[in-house]
Amino acid sequence: MSVEATRGAVDSVALWYHTIDLGAGVVTPGWFDLRPIVDRMPWPDVRGRRCLDVGTYDGFLAFELERRGAAHVVALDIPDHRDWDWPPDQRAHGGEHLARLAGPEKGAGFAVAREALGSGVEKVDMSAYELSPERVGTFDVVVCGSLLLHLRDPLRALEAIRGVCAGEFMSSEQVALGLSLAHPRRPLATLDGSGPRLQWWVPNAAGHRRMLFSAGFEILRHTGPYCEPFGPSHPARHPPLRALPRQFAQRAVAGHAGVPHAAALSRPRV
Amino acid sequence: MSVADAQAAVEANPVWYHTIEVAPGVTTPGYFDLRPIAGRLPWPDVEGKRCLDVGSFDGFYAFELERRGAAEVVAVDVEGPQDFDWPPHLRGWGPAAADQMSGGRHAAGFEVARRLLGSSVERVHGTVYDLDPAELGRFDVVTMGSLLLHLREPLRALEAVRGVCRGCFLSVDQIDLGLSLLSPRRPVARLDGQSRLMHWWVPNAAGHRRMVRSAGFAIERTTGPHAVRYGRSHAGHGARATNPFTVARELVAGRGPLHQAVLARPVG
Numbered sequence: 001m002s003v004e005a006t007r008g009a010v011d012s013v014a015l016w017y018h019t020i021d022l023g024a025g026v027v028t029p030g031w032f033d034l035r036p037i038v039d040r041m042p043w044p045d046v047r048g049r050r051c052l053d054v055g056t057y058d059g060f061l062a063f064e065l066e067r068r069g070a071a072h073v074v075a076l077d078i079p080d081h082r083d084w085d086w087p088p089d090q091r092a093h094g095g096e097h098l099a100r101l102a103g104p105e106k107g108a109g110f111a112v113a114r115e116a117l118g119s120g121v122e123k124v125d126m127s128a129y130e131l132s133p134e135r136v137g138t139f140d141v142v143v144c145g146s147l148l149l150h151l152r153d154p155l156r157a158l159e160a161i162r163g164v165c166a167g168e169f170m171s172s173e174q175v176a177l178g179l180s181l182a183h184p185r186r187p188l189a190t191l192d193g194s195g196p197r198l199q200w201w202v203p204n205a206a207g208h209r210r211m212l213f214s215a216g217f218e219i220l221r222h223t224g225p226y227c228e229p230f231g232p233s234h235p236a237r238h239p240p241l242r243a244l245p246r247q248f249a250q251r252a253v254a255g256h257a258g259v260p261h262a263a264a265l266s267r268p269r270v
Numbered sequence: 271m272s273v274a275d276a277q278a279a280v281e282a283n284p285v286w287y288h289t290i291e292v293a294p295g296v297t298t299p300g301y302f303d304l305r306p307i308a309g310r311l312p313w314p315d316v317e318g319k320r321c322l323d324v325g326s327f328d329g330f331y332a333f334e335l336e337r338r339g340a341a342e343v344v345a346v347d348v349e350g351p352q353d354f355d356w357p358p359h360l361r362g363w364g365p366a367a368a369d370q371m372s373g374g375r376h377a378a379g380f381e382v383a384r385r386l387l388g389s390s391v392e393r394v395h396g397t398v399y400d401l402d403p404a405e406l407g408r409f410d411v412v413t414m415g416s417l418l419l420h421l422r423e424p425l426r427a428l429e430a431v432r433g434v435c436r437g438c439f440l441s442v443d444q445i446d447l448g449l450s451l452l453s454p455r456r457p458v459a460r461l462d463g464q465s466r467l468m469h470w471w472v473p474n475a476a477g478h479r480r481m482v483r484s485a486g487f488a489i490e491r492t493t494g495p496h497a498v499r500y501g502r503s504h505a506g507h508g509a510r511a512t513n514p515f516t517v518a519r520e521l522v523a524g525r526g527p528l529h530q531a532v533l534a535r536p537v538g
Contacts, residue, residue: 189471193481214464270359
């Protein structure tokens with residue numbers, strides 16, 4: 001694919017979620033840019049292993065698994081905007097609204113990036129809840145990023161992930177920064193569950209680790225809170241003045257302005 | 271049936287969860303005693319209504335619905351402890367341990383109490399997640415007490431409740447006092463998910479209301495916090511608190527786990 005053709009394909013995608021370097025100076029204008037923090041995540045050794053990325057969206061973590069030497073990578077995502085866990089008051093129209101914002105085809109960005117990268121990642125249309133060894137087999141390494149907060153039943157999803165994880169599971173999730181600092185050991189979560197933002201439970205860092213534990217994982221190592229930076233197209237990239245103090249605080253505590261995250265590497269314990 | 275027979279029937283049941291007066295002067299030795307707060311809950315009018323009690327256990331709320339004049343009461347509870355939401359590490363031996371305590375008959379007290387009260391509440395086995403309008407029909411009034419905290423997926427459960435509710439929903443559930451005071455408006459929950467108490471999410475008061483709302487209900491009235499008193503079987507019954515925080519809490523809110531009651535209606 002020529003650089004011009006790649007640029008054209010990137011421009012044809014209505015909304016990029018991930019900022020991905022496709023080579024030759026072409027970078028997708030994502031809402032989030034994981035590149036500065038990707039090495040802060042507690043990666044296991046993935047070389048030669050069979051790997052799964054749950055809730056892949058444009059595929060940043062799946063391509064990263066491949067780049068790190070995975071033998072085989074499966075990238076899982078829901079095929080349609082209507083398949084998100086919409087709150088009841090949004091269920092009738094949420095999918096259509098999102099389709100207007102993000103384009104009708106849910107996996108368009110992934111397909112473009114995959115082709116541009118010449119990647120061999122295999123895409124599977126499935127929700128995290130539906131994961132089972134019968135349907136997808138088992139994996140040496142499973143990763144999941146920024147998905148749990150969008151799920152009404154995150155512990156059910158984590159148990160389904162455990163069911164297909166034969167080795168290690170790396171989970172990187174949004175955390176409530178204030179609750180993480182005020183309650184470093186007590187597992188807590190805030191609940192949204194209303195409106196179009198598709199956010200349900202956002203735990204503090206201790207809550208994120210407890211979610212993994214109570215889904216049957218043991219924690220091998222974990223990070224402190226860090227911020228996942230906004231990408232070029234995120235509205236908060238150009239914040240109003242009143243948002244600046246918050247962003248300065250985030251920079252001071254977590255290194256970047258963005259969405260506070262914490263990550264843990266775990267393995268099934270039951 | 272004589273009082274002595276009633277007493278003998280109560281004593282023959284190894285585990286009582288609810289404290290229920292099943293005959294004059296005969297009260298079941300439950301873990302919890304809801305009688306002091308029953309009158310303070312935001313009850314809807316149940317007279318002549320078709321009612322459902324979810325997670326009924328020994329049936330306190332179901333018999334209360336009947337006493338308040340419901341035309342028909344269905345009480346749903348799991349068939350046995352294998353259908354509880356056990357944390358993964360307790361799933362192997364937890365159900366067997368619970369069966370051992372209850373003699374293999376979960377909530378057997380319900381049938382004893384029903385007989386002694388001459389009640390016609392109908393018992394149905396099933397989990398809250400499986401509530402299905404095609405099977406049970408829909409109800410004018412649904413009650414659910416102290417169940418959400420024992421569920422791994424409380425929002426899925428609340429949506430299932432909404433699916434069988436065509437009138438009012440009374441949710442009485444445990445809340446965390448400290449989080450309610452620290453965050454009066456922000457919905458927050460603490461996650462257990464590991465202890466033998468089988469607690470999962472215990473929200474603050476705002477969190478309990480948000481859970482109900484985000485399952486598609488509009489809230490009409492809220493009462494509480496109510497302390498649900500320990501019954502005669504509970505280790506906390508009669509124990510005296512020495513921890514200053516607990517003493518202060520008991521002075522403010524009463525003894526026993528704190529609950530909030532929410533009366534809501536399905537939206538849409």
